[in-house]
Amino acid sequence: MNWSWILPPSFSTVSGDIDGIYMVILWITGITFFITEGLLFYFIFKYRHKEGRKATYDHGSTKMEIAWTMIPLVIVLWIGALSKGVWDTVKVDVPPAGLEIIVTGKQFEWTVTYPGPDGALGTSDDFETLNELHAPEDEAVVITLRSEDVLHSFFLPEMRIKQDAVPGQDITVWFEAIQPGNYTIGCAELCGIGHTTMNGTLTVYTAADFQAWSNSQTQQQQP
Ligand SMILES: [Cu+2]
Structure with missing residues (x-):
């Protein structure tokens, strides 16, 4: 089935697993929503005012209270267990x-700093791009995420990445794109008057094209 009206197309190694859990949760909450709303309207209709019918007092049902507490508890724990693998992949086991x-x-705005020809960050051949992230496909891009002022949230919808940037903290976030193309960068945390303009483009290249782009940047920025 085509779900593109619910989720943007996805192009990262983890997006399939993330979307899978998203759909499981959407089905559970969706079905529960329609059952509870259906019951609500049914009872509104069933117990509407009728001439001569007296209201009665009900002490409730301990059995039902236990049931409607335990069933959601089990479901939530099950979702937690189901998510553990993906969570570890995304947040804990950062690949080389x-x-x-x-x-x-x-x-x-988003500033992206690249290591330059020596492959090491924090050296004089580093170079920067503004509101553009350029990356090779099929390689883990490991990002140290920072903020200079307020809370932002680094959002790559097609890579299923959304991570708060917190002033004073270095936060590691990574993705591996599976297809060259142009994708969206956004800020997903209301950060001030220009928040909605805090966008950019993620460009994913083949390995050779990325190398060519990287070389051209080095020549431009390090004359
Ligand atoms: Cu922002």
């Missing part, structure tokens, strides 16, 4: 970096 970069958010 194919490309290591720094992304810095500030009102209202």
